[in-house]
Amino acid sequence: MSSGGQREQWATRIGFIFAAVGSAVGLGNIWRFPFQVGQEGGAAFLVIYLLFIVLIGFPAMLIEFVVGRHTERNPVGALQEIGAGAWRYVGWIFIATGFVILSYYSVVAGWTIRYTLLGLQDDYIADAAEAEAQFVTLASGLDAIFLHAIFMVAVIAIVAYGIERGIELAVKVMIPAIIVIMLGLAVYVATLEGASEAYSYYLSPEWGVIAAEWQSILPAAAGQAFFTLSLGMGVMITYASYLGEDRNLAEDSAIIIGFDTAIAFVTGLIVFPVLFTAGVAPGDPGAGAIFVSLAAAFGDLTFGWLIGAIFFATVAIAALSSAISLMEVVVSYAIDELDLDRVTATLAIGGAIFLLGIPSAYDLVLLDLFDLFADQILLVLGGLLLAILVSWSLSTLAIEELERGIGDLGSLGTAWIWAVRIPVVLVLVVALVLGILDYYEFLSGDFAAWLEE
Numbered sequence: 511m512s513s514g515g516q517r518e519q520w521a522t523r524i525g526f527i528f529a530a531v532g533s534a535v536g537l538g539n540i541w542r543f544p545f546q547v548g549q550e551g552g553a554a555f556l557v558i559y560l561l562f563i564v565l566i567g568f569p570a571m572l573i574e575f576v577v578g579r580h581t582e583r584n585p586v587g588a589l590q591e592i593g594a595g596a597w598r599y600v601g602w603i604f605i606a607t608g609f610v611i612l613s614y615y616s617v618v619a620g621w622t623i624r625y626t627l628l629g630l631q632d633d634y635i636a637d638a639a640e641a642e643a644q645f646v647t648l649a650s651g652l653d654a655i656f657l658h659a660i661f662m663v664a665v666i667a668i669v670a671y672g673i674e675r676g677i678e679l680a681v682k683v684m685i686p687a688i689i690v691i692m693l694g695l696a697v698y699v700a701t702l703e704g705a706s707e708a709y710s711y712y713l714s715p716e717w718g719v720i721a722a723e724w725q726s727i728l729p730a731a732a733g734q735a736f737f738t739l740s741l742g743m744g745v746m747i748t749y750a751s752y753l754g755e756d757r758n759l760a761e762d763s764a765i766i767i768g769f770d771t772a773i774a775f776v777t778g779l780i781v782f783p784v785l786f787t788a789g790v791a792p793g794d795p796g797a798g799a800i801f802v803s804l805a806a807a808f809g810d811l812t813f814g815w816l817i818g819a820i821f822f823a824t825v826a827i828a829a830l831s832s833a834i835s836l837m838e839v840v841v842s843y844a845i846d847e848l849d850l851d852r853v854t855a856t857l858a859i860g861g862a863i864f865l866l867g868i869p870s871a872y873d874l875v876l877l878d879l880f881d882l883f884a885d886q887i888l889l890v891l892g893g894l895l896l897a898i899l900v901s902w903s904l905s906t907l908a909i910e911e912l913e914r915g916i917g918d919l920g921s922l923g924t925a926w927i928w929a930v931r932i933p934v935v936l937v938l939v940v941a942l943v944l945g946i947l948d949y950y951e952f953l954s955g956d957f958a959a960w961l962e963e
């Protein structure tokens with residue numbers, strides 16, 4: 511453990527909230543959310559997702575916050591402090607998750623930079639097949655590795671400056687910018703021809719869809735709720751460890767979740783009108799969604815190049831404000847436990863993450879290999895073990911910690927713990943099983959085929 515100087519802290523309450531919002535609002539909101547809505551049946555999925563955000567996301571976020579604030583340590587140190595026996599090592603899962611997720615997240619973020627430039631050069635292609643070919647060419651290879659490097663340099667530059675002068679300052683600029691631009695885009699696309707058809711698709715649920723497809727809607731909605739709130743990655747533990755005073759963590763969580771949900775919702779208000787106006791089906795394209803069908807739709811619209819460039823630049827900013835949070839998870843570990851100074855830690859870790867990302871920038875199948883493993887297994891596993899540990903064996907500590915800054919919670923505290931003990935744990939167990947099955951299918955299918963080539 512570090513014996514060195516004073517641990518860093520956020521300068522302001524809004525700084526902490528913006529940093530957490532910055533972490534939460536990312537590719538998960540802008541890239542993943544609309545295509546999941548598209549694939550999982552439109553508004554019906556939206557309703558289930560919102561339910562999970564409140565019932566699962568909110569209690570799980572509070573768990574990470576109390577652990578971080580209580581221990582004032584990075585995830586590894588925090589778990590060593592509160593865990594016993596094998597539980598002491600759970601923190602390592604968070605470090606591994608952060609390391610792996612950031613390696614390919616940065617590659618995808620590089621694509622958003624590329625697509626901003628495409629817009630500025632008026633190079634979006636309206637034809638769907640050609641747009642797809644364009645994406646495949648740009649998504650991997652030297653170009654992708656170069657942009658991955660550029661993005662990592664930006665991440666390193668911010669994190670190297672520290673909590674207050676680096677992350678806090680950056681998010682105070684980035685978050686207001688994201689909000690203003692997204693609202694502006696939503697207002698603009700409301701004038702498009704396809705807008706009203708898009709709104710009814712997005713906003714009026716067909717309840718029959720839930721009955722027919724709940725087996726796929728439920729895990730997708732739960733996974734999305736966890737991912738979008740940056741849970742299971744150690745981010746919220748780490749960010750709360752820099753809180754000095756006793757703040758009302760329940761209120762802060764509600765604000766953070768509110769912002770994150772609002773941005774995801776507004777993204778749908780932007781993406782669907784653009785797709786409907788260009789006559790592109792919202793569900794088809796899957797993961798290539800914003801880079802293939804949305805880019806093609808921009809290629810079809812008057813001023814699409816400009817709207818597209820603004821949109822992708824905003825996505826890049828959102829990705830940056832998320833990436834710095836994951837980087838901070840690993841850097842905080844190196845500072846606390848290995849006694850490194852911040853700049854050395856940031857450079858070394860940033861360099862290592864860049865190298866780990868090269869395979870993902872080299873081939874899309876390798877990106878999937880990392881993504882599925884980190885996102886469907888590591889992340890869920892870390893979140894699950896933490897939820898079990900804190901809710902089942904440390905509930906008194908957790909409630910007391912939450913009450914610091916709120917006051918006596920009475921039966922609300924017990925309700926929170928039980929929400930974690932059963933619903934959160936159950937949802938994560940199911941998600942983990944499905945994740946492992948899915949990964950196995952990938953390894954024996956797409957990946958095996960790739961290896962043979």
Ligand code: PFF
Pocket residue numbers: 533534535536537538539611612615737738739740832833834835836
């Ligand atoms: N909540 C983030 C998102 O929705 O994009 C999840 C995340 C992913 C955070 C990757 C940080 C990160 F580097």
